[in-house]
Amino acid sequence: MAYTIFITASAFHPKGVSVLEAAGCRLIYLDAGGDEAAVDHIMAANQIDAVISRTVTLSARAIASCPSLKVISKHGVGVSNIDVAAATARNIPVFVTPGANAQSVAEMALGLMLACARKIAWMDAEIKDGRWSRAQDGLELSGRTLGLVGCGQIGQRLAKACLALGMNVAAYDPGYGRVAPMDGISMVGSVDELLPVSDVLSLHVPLNAHTRGLIDADAFAKLPNQAILINTARGEVVDEAALISALKGGRLFAAGLDTTADEPILPDNELLRLANVVLTPHVGGSTLAALAEMAKSAAENVLGFLKGEPPPISACVNPQNDAIHKGVFP
Template sequence: MTAVPTVVVTDYEFPDLDLERTLVEEAGLRFVAARTRTPDEIVAACAGADGIINQYAQLTADVIARLPRTRVISRYGIGLDTIDVAAATEAGIVVANVPDGSLDDVADHAAGMILGLARGLGRHDRAMRAGGWDYAAAGPLLRLRGRVLGLVGFGQIPRRLATRMQAFGMTVLATDPHTDAAVAADAGVEFVGPAELYRRADVVSVHAPLTPLTTGLVDAAALAAMKPTAYLVNTARGPVVDEAALLHALTTGGIAGAGLDVFAAEPIAPDHPLRGLDQVLLSPHCAWYSVDSEVEIRSKTVRNVIDVLCGRAPAYPVNRPGHPRAATVVG
């Protein structure tokens, strides 16, 4: 007899999991919500899990090795930096994500940060709240038309951002070792090497996934190559940018400012030096969020798990284990 499959949520930041619970139980599966942080907590919560839904809890190789029953792990959103995909694949566990749940939302957020920095909106807002009325309070502002946007990465989000900023008259460059230059050319985007991108761009927007190879990708040398009037925007993952090098560039006038939605460690500390820099726009890793995107991401994350546990292929597989795990049999 095959046991009723159990789906466990390792952790979540939503007010409730009513949507997930409804979808799982309607599919005839058992639902368990947890709030885990440590490896031992994850293992204890997921010991009986056939399917796992994951947000920020770290599913390392050691944790995965201690989950003999799990057949599928599905992560909220695009990033896979919380899951050791290679270890899961070796163990026969299907890994899935939701690569298209917030593409427009993140592109809109990055565009909003670019516009906010270019128009000095953060500084103007703070100056007026302090009683000021000075059109020059934000310092010298440069129009976007005719200036250059550099995209670090050219996946689905930066392609959408390119279209948005081209509408504002910006020339767009991109660098990405995994994308064909012809794809960029079709979008009216010039493919260049990283050094040229940093040198020419008036705004650099980061869209690289977090991997061992991209950790610290935007480093001191990259920032030193940028114009002192340029801005850096990061809506990807915090560790892709060397945060210490960025702080140095911001405090020494190496670049004009930054728009940051992601950070090396999250949430950032109340006394983090970035909070005190007037030329920086900050948001709390929310570029992905809208009411619409949240429903889409949560629903698709759950359906990945349901599909695998019901014998179907998930809509968004990340890997293809050579020997996928079979359902647990009891009795």
């Protein structure tokens, strides 16, 4: 049987395309610059079996408009752009690709950490503007403590690198089915317990009702003075107004952010004007190797389910995800 797969992007890595084309699938792509309305239109106008979701919103309206839809896979792990509740109401499983971009994101977090600690981005900008400005008040990371909010595959890979630098590592994992922590990580029972020991706080949790605004003014007040915040998770996990206040007031030494509340970041956002902020445009998981692996895994997710061979239960984010293995999902 030939399946119709809708990819909500204008391009898909050849590694994923080859998996789908080998199975005889018909592929529909979103035009470059396509938005939520364009996704809604394509969903309503086609008999789509599966969606591979990139960054554009897959709304409840789009899901409801496509009676043939059977399965969704995110190209990555964050599903804040997918209406999972709407999919769940129709017994449509939503899969992710855990681990596919873990190394890529961990390396980005490490890069942001080093850039913040040594003011690398600021000195680079100064030199390019003709000023020989030498920051000699950077922080050595050896001997300091990395605090991980979330200790899954990304957090553990970052921990391994930081342990090699001579850092201590503590972590709180809110329990999203992650793998058991590795040796060298001291686990604590709550975020409140983690904050006072975290000279560097790095976030590795999904965005949901429990994590939205998790790092707020109270959290910043509990961190050691002159701590560093690293966020490669989701911008909304951090109260941005409180972050700006902590940065301007000197409570934080710096922040390295691969993600912000609004993406693209709005021109009037004060983060753009703070010298102790390093910004990247949500590309932590976007190395060539990670894009290839995510595309392959997402393609295998949807094909496996359509052929009656669903991915591991850990890859499913629906509240009733065990139903896949109990035969509830069609």
